[in-house]
Amino acid sequence: MAKKRILSVDDSASIRQMVAFTLETAGYEVVTANDGQDGLDRAKSTSVDMVITDLNMPRLSGIDMIKQLRTLPAFKFVPIVMLTTESEERKKQEGRAAGATGWIVKPFNPDQLLAVVKKLVS
Amino acid sequence: MAQAIDPANTFRQEAVELLAQLETTLLDLEKAPDDRGLVDTVFRALHTLKGSGAMFGWDALAAFTHHVETTYDLVRRNELKVSKELVALTLAAADHIRVLLDTPDQADKVRQNALLASFRDLAPGRASAPAKAAATAKPKAKTSSDDDARTFRIRFRPGRDIMQFGTNPLLLLDELRDLGTCTVTPITDAVPPLEEIDPTACYLAWDVVLTTKAPRSAIDDVFIFVADQSDLAIEEIPTDPEAVRERRLGEILVERGDAAPADVEEGLSRQERLGNLLVKSGKVSGDRVASALVEQQHVRGVAKSKEVTSSAATIRVPAERLDSLMDQVGELVIAQARLMQQAMSLADPLLKSISEDIERLASELRDTTMTIRMLPIGTLFGRFRRVVHDLSNELGKSVELATEGEETELDKTVIESLNDPLVHLIRNAIDHGVEDARQRQALGKSPTARVLLSAVHSGAQVLITIEDDGKGLNRAAIRAKAEEKGLLSPGQELSDTELFSFIFHPGFSTAAAVTSVSGRGVGMDVVKRTIDGLRGTIDIASTAGKGTAITLKLPLTLAIIDGLLIRVGGEIYVVPLAAVEECVELTREQDHRSAGRSFLNIRGEIVAFIRLRQLFEVEGEPEAIQKVVIVTFGEARIGLVVDQVIGQHQTVIKSLSRLHRDLEGFSGATILGDGSVALILDIPHLITFARDRETMQRAS
Structure with missing residues (x-):
């Protein structure tokens, strides 16, 4: 079976690196984007099986990116997970309303990330 | 890249850049205090410092930055104005963050508290709560202290639009299956007629009975993303043998709230199967009854396994009784076929349904009887150690017998008939197949030859393989012998399978010398005949210099x-x-x-x-x-x-x-x-x- 491709959208290089390294080690293919706009462009140009996105990002926020992704036919059913901090309960609700599938609370470790990815990607 | 990936290093670099960006933005903000874009940039820089810092071990930095970030969140929400004081304070905070980044141990606690107090003073009454380390989606470590498995009833009706949120409910069911023994019943009562179906909606619900050693929280975690969009009920159900014996279908339905006690009472008063009755009367849907019955079975199974482990119930039964049981089951199947034929010709629906019940029972009885007759093949494999030991001594070869798949089960009669063919094949492997120690060493092989005897299930068949690491079959010798015996015209093209099959011809041996063990060509044809008699087949694979593998494919049962x-x-x-x-x-x-x-x-x-x-x-x-x-x-x-x-x-x-x-x-x-x-x-x-x-x- 082809490797599942996951899009990691984050303006923090260290998080992108950690997500990519963890998922690649576990056998996934990872595409990265630096902010919501970049993420949206990547999503339009390549097919992905899952999106992991930060919320606070320049140019286009994670929430707005999720909203726009969900209007694309190819992304109607793709799992989208947002990275939030514990203080962002409000954001979590907003993300859900925008169409996010789930969330991971920062700080998280590689095992927690993999557990969530496994839950959403077959 | 030779350098190992270390996100901590990346974060350090990133943080330095973010702090520089923070400073320039703050200076700009001082000149243009109403610029929303600048406020957002400051907030994001702080947010990333906090979030990524916590990820890679800068806990003090994350905790401190959290308070500064909270202040800017207020600014973002127009609850606080940007002032010269705020900018100055934030610049001082940035310096402190730099210290926390480079040398967290030398950070000045007094200075930190003073900074935080000043932030609080700027936004009185809005002081932020300290950052909690709680993580909602954290999969909890399975506690092994909870040794006893518990059984849960999980009723999961996902929201219609769940799939449009990217959730595949089947993956959640798979996750449950990973937790323990799991029985899943789909509930289809909400599925609309075909023309009304929205293919992107989820109409299905599932009832799951799960027996698991994992804590209850592990089940909650499975549904963490969908709990607020779904009807979800998770309850523990008792599985003590005593409690289970008491619980009837009616009780389960009432307990689950699917049927009213009065309906059940009424149903019981009319001597028919309660489930059928309730469904017929339209009081309970068929799926619900099926699901309750599944729970009953699942729980019974759990209770039974508890009982079994407590008493390790085995009884010895003479083999003849099993044989006669099998015969009787056979007669029953035949009688049932007659009944079916009669029912069909009479076109009587009642008789037909009885006949179908009996057909189902007969085939269950057949399967149960067959499993009773199954024996692990290990009982047979055990005997061959001695054969190998004696034979290798006699022939002066060093041979080691390895076995795999001893637990594979086969019908007792098949196992009994396999003894002689396997002895022949093992003798052949040791006598013809493997070289003696000196030859083996000259060939660079380990001096001790290895014969592997393995058994494995494959569908309705069992594959038994005898594999040696000897010299392999001699194609030229087999061909010569076949031509000599007139089985093959010279020059005829043959596949390996066809060529190898000649060794099963009576009186066919290519061994140069007749030993007491083999070489007289007696044996392989007998092996073939026995396996044919068991409705099995023989495959031969051989690589010159590497060895030979003979695979017997046998049906699970004969009767x-x-x-x-x-x-x-x-x-x-x-x-x-x-x-x-x-x-x-x-x-x-x-x-x-x-x-x-x-x-x-x-x-x-x-x-x-x-x-x-x-x-x-x-x-x-x-x-x-x-x-x-x-x-x-x-x-x-x-x-x-x-x-x-x-x-x-x-x-x-x-x-x-x-x-x-x-x-x-x-x-x-x-x-x-x-x-x-x-x-x-x-x-x-x-x-x-x-x-x-x-x-x-x-x-x-």
Whole structure:
């Protein structure tokens, strides 16, 4: 079976690196984007099986990116997970309303990330 | 990249850049305090410092930055104005963050508290709560202290739009299955008529009974993302043997809130199956009753396994009793077939439903009886250690016997009949197959030869492999011997499979010297005959210098098989269903085209066929459209031309009388529902027959 491709959208290089390294080690293919706009462009140009996105990002926020992704036919059913901090309960609700599938609370470790990815990607 | 990836280093770099960006933005912000974009940039920089810092071990930095971030969140929400004081304070905070980044141990606590107090003073009454380390989606470590498995009832009705949020509910069910023993019942009552179905909506719900050692929180975690969009109920149910015996279907339905106690009472007062009754009366949906019954079964199973482990209930039964039980089950299956036939001809729905019940019970009884008769093959493998030991001493070779798959179960009769063939094959492997220690060393092999005996299940078959790491079969010697015996014309091209199959001919041995062990060509033909008798097959794979692997493919049981009934003329025959690949039609037109050649083109592949009418010398005109049953055996494939394909039949195998035992082409007989006898076709034999005929035609 082809490797599942996951899009990691984050303006923090260290998080992108950690997500990519963890998922690649576990056998996934990872595409990265630096902010919501970049993420949206990547999503339009390549097919992905899952999106992991930060919320606070320049140019286009994670929430707005999720909203726009969900209007694309190819992304109607793709799992989208947002990275939030514990203080962002409000954001979590907003993300859900925008169409996010789930969330991971920062700080998280590689095992927690993999557990969530496994839950959403077959 | 030779350098190991370390996100902590990346973060350090990133943080330095973010702090620089923070400073320039703050200076800009001082000049333009109302610029939303600048406020957002400051907030994001702080947010990333906090979030990523916490990820990679800068806890103090994350905690401190959290308070600064909270202040800017207020600014973002227009609850606080940007002032010169705020900017100055934030710049001071940035300096402190830099200290926390580089040398967290040397950070000045007093200064930090003073900074935080100043932030609080700027936004009185809005002081932020300290950052909690709680993580919602954290999969909890499974606690092993909870040794006893508990059983939960999980009723999961996902929201209609769940899939539009990217959730695949089947993956959640899979996750539950990973937690323990799991019985899943789909509830389809909400599925609308086809024309009203929205293909992107989820109409299904599931009832799950899960027995797991994982804590309750592990189940909650499975549903963490969907809990607020779904109807979800998770309850623990008791599984003590006592409690289980008490719980009837009605109680379960009432307990689950699917049926009212009064309805159950009413149902019980009328002596019929409660489930059927409740469904018929429309009070409870069929799915709900099925799901409750599943729970009853699941819980019974759990309780039973508890009981079993507590008493390790085994009883010894004489083997003859099992044999006679199997015979009786066979008779029952035959009687049931008669009942079915009668029910069909009378067209009485009540009789038919009774007959169907009995059919189901009979086939369950058959399966149970068969499992009782199963023995692990390890009992047989154990005997061969001695054989190998004695033989290797006698021949002066060093041989080690390894076994795999001892737990594989096979019918007791099959295991008993396997002893002699396996002894032959092991002797052959040690005598002919493996070299002696000196030769092996010269060849760079380990001086001790290895013979591997393994067994594995494959569908309705068991594969037993005898593998050695010796010199492999000698193709040239086999060919020479076959030519010498007139089995092969010189120069004839043969595949390995065909060539190797000569070693099963009686009196065929290529061994240079006759030893006391082997070399007289007695054995392999006996092996072949025994395996044929068990309706099994033999495959040989051999690589020169590397070794030989002989694989015996055996059916799980001998007594009852699934068969395909066919008719040729006025007679009915049985083809073992395991051998049937497909059934196709042979129209008169195709028949004419194939005239005399007896070949059929099936999707571009040429398949030889045998006309059973011809073979059995049936008089009269064949049907206009003849059917061809394509059967396979090993790699060979032929068509059997028949008049009619009737259908599947549970076939109880009866051996042929002494008079007919040597009849070729039939492996046994069975009794049909109307009491008549049908012969079971011996597919391997028919294939050989077809091949020989082909060779003869080719030769003539």
